[in-house]
Amino acid sequence: MSETAKPTAKPAATPRQKAHQLLQAVRGEINKALIGQQAVVDDVLCALLAGGHVLIEGVPGLGKTLLVRALARVFGGDFSRIQFTPDLMPSDVTGHAVYDLKSEAFHLRKGPVFTHLLLADEINRAPAKTQAALLEVMQERQVTLEGEALPVPQPFMVLATQNPIEQEGTYPLPEAELDRFMLKLAIDYPEAADEVNLVRQVTRSAQADALEVSQLRTLLQPKDVQILQKITSELPVDEQVLDYAVRLARATRTWPGLLLGAGPRASIALVRCGRAHAMLRGGEFVTPDDIKACAAAVLRHRVRLSAELEIAGQNLEHVIAQLLEQVDAPRL
Amino acid sequence: MQLNNAQVVIRPRNPWEAADLGIHFARQHAGLLLGSMAILLSAWLGLLSIVLYDYPGIAGLIFWWCKPLYDRLPLLIVSRALFNAKPTLKQSLRELPQQLKAQWFASLTWRRFSPSRSFDLPVTQLEGLNGLPRKQRLQVLSLRNSQPASALTLVGFHLEAVLLIGLFGLLFMLLPPEVYANWDWRFGDWLDDESEAHWLDHLSNWVYALVLVVWEPIYVACGFTLYLNRRTELEAWDTELSFRRLTERLQRAAPLALMVFALLLPLSYSPSSQAAALCLPPSLNSTPKAERLLSQTLTSPAAQTSIQSILADKPFSNKRIEHELKWGEDQPKPKSKEERGTPWWLKYLIESWKHTSGIAYVAEVVLWLLVLTLLGWLLWHYRRWLGEFVGRLQNIQRPQRQRPSTLFGLELDSQSLPADIAGSALALWNSDPRQALSLLYRGLLVHLLDQHQVPIKSSHTENEVLGLLDQQQLPALYRYSQHVTQHWINLAYGHRLPADRVIQQLCQAWRTLEARQAGASSATPREAHA
Known part of the structure; x- marks a missing residue:
């Protein structure tokens, strides 16, 4: 990958x-x-x-x-x-x-x-x-x-x-x-x-x-879909981008507002989805933007909001947006 | 108030005994109390029900809220009845408006939820105190017996609830099951028909009024007896009464004693004194100062003079002069000029001010409320403007405060960049193209942070930075940034090298940009470092 x-x-x-x-x-x-x-x-x-x-x-x-x-x-x-x-x-x-x-x-x-x-x-x-x-x-x-x-x-x-x-x-x-x-x-x-x-x-x-x-x-x-999937899976992903996806998924596990963090399936899904996103926009490789674009959809059902935030009326979307704001984009 | 006329035995009691006395008293005058209350409450609730027929809930709320005013009627009756001046129904109703007028606003606002309402009411209504004197009076009175008064209110609250639920239960038991078979038991939604629901809500108001007719006089009477008890303790009414009784008894005995004395008087007189009394001319015997014994050697004037002289001498008279120092406080001060000169109108104002401090207090509260409301309204009205203003302030401050020193792993400190970025990038291009492009991109980021205060954060990706720049309405800079970012992304994540001419174009564009910036402001940070 x-x-x-x-x-x-x-x-x-x-x-x-x-x-x-x-x-x-x-x-x-x-x-x-x-x-x-x-x-x-x-x-x-x-x-x-x-x-x-x-x-x-x-x-x-x-x-x-x-x-x-x-x-x-x-x-x-x-x-x-x-x-x-x-x-x-x-x-x-x-x-x-x-x-x-x-x-x-x-x-x-x-x-x-x-x-x-x-x-x-x-x-x-x-x-x-x-x-x-x-x-x-x-x-x-x-x-x-x-x-x-x-x-x-x-x-x-x-x-x-x-x-x-x-x-x-x-x-x-x-x-x-x-x-x-x-x-x-x-x-x-x-x-x-x-x-x-x-x-x-x-x-x-x-x-x-x-x-x-x-x-x-x-x-x-x-058959076409299988070919498309194959092409997609071959899109190059830079180490830094991969690292960014994993960091995003890992951040959910220690995030104070989240009771339950995302598992490794989330990191895998982030990278695969990032590839597909790059493919869809006609890109030749995966950028951090691709990962970030699908992060909310990938993470939203894999985390659970803590009871305090739920009582305070906080939204899960809001917490995920905060998380994306706090995790550093790839460094080179 | 004639203590002698009191219809109860006045003696210090414990609070519960006093409250019990109140219940007894209310029972004794039950007819008048219940009748007058029934008339008052039915008239008032009837009016409310007619005016607010469509809003039975509001009618009920107003009726409940005005409860302190209803207390005044039973108190009027009870207080008169205690001193054997029980008014008739007509009298009490006629006097009611006068009683309601006093401090009605306070009773319905900040004193509405006072737990010792029935205990405080006599001070307001019977003693007619207001403002500071009332407060001081209540402080003295509340040292004892105010806790039982609060407990009485609590008991009253529960009793009202019990009676209310009981009455509803009774009404419900009387209904045949067919009637309520289709009722929806959700609160306030018992019947489908709107008008019938109103009717039912009004009925519940009337049931509450019925409860008040029964309970309110008892409550007021208990509060009044607690108050009486406290005053008995404070002012020793029982002792006063004993003295009065003693006086009465003595006064009754006085004529008899006089008669006996008159009868016995002739027997005690001696015949000689009687004779003297009879023989002496009335003019001579009329006063003791008259000169007597004038035919004797020692006449009465001579005797008096010698007695006076003896009394004036020692040891009868012992005059001496003592000197001591005293502080000047005891002597009355001469009136100062100001006091003497105080104009009558100022005195009048001060005097009237003392009496109107209660009104002034109300006015103060009202004014403060007005000020707070105005402030709240202003904040609410200009909330958007304020939000924008505060937001803009934060926007201005953020770049300076939160300026990241590294972004995407690139050193962003302006001192870490060479003075001539384009030249260094071109020089690096052949040996380390990645480093060259990185230098250009870093230069761009520093430029955006320093010159345009773009609020870039560590979490922003390259394209998001472009998006932020797009909002700044700088087309030339945006075009250049787009190029640099595109080539930087291609190199960094796609590992694709741009052509040689591309880097030259980029460097050329950067120089143009720098020159334009230098033209716009004579001192850019770049030049400062150079």
Whole structure:
């Protein structure tokens, strides 16, 4: 992960530029469907490039599900959606063995996780045991059914959504589950001008009040995504930048306002996400700005605010912003 | 106040006995007390309910807040009844406005929550004291019996609550279950219908008024008896009463004694004295100074003269003159010129000032409140301006105070930089290009910190520094900084060397920048170091 290139005066490699162009096209296509949420779209694409999973949090009606549908549309791979409900069982997610009367044998029925893009809608509505069914597939990219480890197709990405205001009848995600999400994105209300555009577009649509994704072009195939991920993972990261990412993650562990700091997965996610960010902006290498840009999304679900600050009404975003202000940028 | 007419036995009691006496007293005059209170409270609450029909909560609050004023009616009755001058219902109601007027504002504001309200009320209402005298009086009175008075208020508070809850419970028990089956039991939201909810809130106000009708007279009577008890102790009323009783008894016995004396008097007189009394001419016998025994050798004037002379001599008269020194204090001072010259109007003002110190105190409080409110309003009104002003001050001070000595690991001390940065960078370029570019970037940062007070912190990345500079509206400097930063980032994180001509262009641009800066201000730090 830490490669230090020798100082050269060579021009940039062509595949990267191609990849960048492709990504720009994808970004433009998704932004056609999801209006006024450019930052969230960028972050989701970052996660896709970095091979991570995303947890999207926002009040109802901001287009969380639409974003995933648009991504699935632009991305030609398989897409499946699980609506998490309180009575959902782990086998409904992963799959199970059924007895076939004709052949008098058990057959494995694969669950909806065997797909490229998995939308776990309202993930906190299912109890912890069902949420835990995703643990293995998110980390290992495989599902163990009847003692048999079955790999899921590559690339594999989980996009989960949850609603921050309704707390009744929901089950907060456990730390282990949260840690497996590379990014937690907070989707906010669009700007006034964007909202005007959005309303104009939706009211023109044939469907009742949904934005259509059917007119979006399919630009990516699963294989392309794998190539993009490979190119991304090869972006050079300077030692200082790597050190900055690790220092950021470590700072959360001793930060006075935080009860729980981020683990090593956060440092890893920071660097991978920084690479993806650099890729998305068309950079040839990772700068401290790339790391800093995705630090909030990477850290926000991995730390927990101390009780004193919570009582004092302090915001987690505010504390993370303070932390980013205090940790020194890379030194050379 | 005629102590003789007191309807209770006046003697020192312990506080609880005194409070008990109050309850007994209230019971004795229950009819008048309850009746007058019921009339007063129902009239007042009725008025409030009509005026504030849509705001039953506010009506209830006002009704509760004015409680100290209601106390005055029972006190009026109780105090009169104690000395056997119990007023009728009509009289007491007629006198009420007069009683309410005195110090009503104080009672409803800073004395509203006084725990010893019932104990202090007689001082205000019966003794008519205000201001400093009232304070001194209460200090003396409160040395004892004020704690029981506070306890009485506390008990009253609980008793009111108990009675109120009890009455509500009773009302609720009388309701058939069908009525409240659909009630939503959240506070203040019992019924769906707005108007019915108002009706219910008003009912609760009336229930509270009913509680007050019963409890308030008892409370006031207890406070009054506590006050009486304290005064009995202080002024020894019981002793005074004993003396008065003694006097009465003696006065009753006096005519009899006189008659007996008159009857016995003739028996005690001797016949000779009777004769003398009868024979002497009234003119001669009328005064003791009249000259008598004029036919004898020693006449009465002669005897008197000799007696006078004997009495004037020793040992009857022993005159001597003593001299001693005394301080001049005892002698009355002659009135100073100023005092004699004090004009009558000043005296009048001072005198009237003494009496109006209470009003002055109120005015002082009101004025201070006005000043504070005005100050708060000013702060609130100009908060944005103040915030900007303070923010700007901090902005100005920050670069000087928080100027980092190293940034991104680069030494930023101006003394660590060579005098001619561009020349040194060009010289270094061939041997150590990284060092050369670092020198240019460092020079730029020092320039930004020193000349433009850009608030750069250690946590700022290169692009963030550019962002800060963008806010400064310096297009030429921004363009140059963009170039330097871009090449610096490429070299530092991407390990990409810029072309030779690039470094020459950068050095040239830096020189231009320096020249322009020198033109703008004749003494830049760079030149100072040079």
